[in-house]
Amino acid sequence: MDSKAWFERAKQVIPGGVNSPVRAFNGVGGTPVYFKSGKGAKVQTEDGTELVDFCGSWGPLILGHARDEVVEAVAKAAADGLTFGANTAKEAEFAELVCSLVPEMEMVRLVSSGTEAVMTAIRLARGYTGRRKIVKFDGCYHGHSDYLLVASGSGLLTGGISSSAGVSPAATAEVFVAPYNDLAAAQEILRNNGGEIAAVIVEPIAGNMGLVEPLPGFLEGLRTATAECGALLIFDEVINGFRLGPTTYGHMCGVKADLTTLGKIIGGGMPIGAIGGRRDVMQKLAPLGPVYQAGTLSGNPVAVAAGMKTLELLRDESPYLRMEILGQRLAKGLNRIAAEKGMDLHCAQRGGMFTPFFRKAPVNNLADAKACDIPTHARYFHHMLDCGFYTPPSAFEVAFVSAAHAEAHIDAFLEAFGKL
């Protein structure tokens, strides 16, 4: 059975045939690809094809697919017991490792997804400050919890909806939304409502409207403005964390958030999330404090084993400079080829992250991203897929070069792009 046949079969029993909407290919059209296996930079599909993967499961696979050491760690942990719902030595060691690599995180709690991590961070900020309102930025995605599904990025953009049915207006009424990179707008919200704001949450490098870097002074300004009104600053680093170095982006750029959320990479491909930060804030979590949070599978030993081995390999091998060089080679190549063709394209890139925006001018916020040529992105996506390259099936996503990619993969990608 090929992808088409599996998709038809799945649609009978899974809504839309998918367990996460962006996988339905609504942003690019056509039939979603069914993956069979993966190793390093490559995946095998149910169609019998081999693809070089630049999606990397949307971010966790910074070491590539099925890295031997990670798989061994998972197999060993699984053999020792899949879950206990009780404490293990490994989760304490994992928390120690995360806190040592991210000094801003004085304490950390593990959960099972990025969504859950952010949900907990918001509840904690509200519980700590005794305030209710939140500020977020247009195009930043923070998972699918009710109050953050307002002006979200990622799959919600591809679907052409900026929010979701089934979300109580009461939940989103407590959320202010400012354009990304618009410090003045955020400052004004904080000036007018400062006493009511529990937290400002932001992706320090935005990765859910395509790759959008913070303009100079944006994050610093948020830090100052939140401190002035007593609101917490939350960096959602579910994509950024351990992406550009063996730590958070907040730590690398020197802007200290009160709370940081992690996910994706820190699970090495297994479901995990984490929230950490200031000790006095984290101590408000149950059982120490009044802010309730729990999870049957939180700190799951198999997920912790995968995450631990991944972080150790990142720390010890530091593939970051290599990924930056490969990322630059790819982005510069795309920009050069597009210029030669007279095609409107600007490839944003940082480390292994890249997004080819089909528009000439740089993209600094969601309005810029939405002004891109979406049909041309879809044509690019399918052309590259036909040539054996899997990129995110949406114009509003970050693609990833992993530590398992080689120069030859990048050059082959560029050669294929030249034939678009």
Ligand SMILES: *Cc1c(COP(=O)(O)O)cnc(C)c1O
């Ligand atoms: C992916 C992502 C989330 C949600 O994580 P899940 O594990 O998919 O629930 C939250 N915030 C950001 C910035 C993300 O990229």
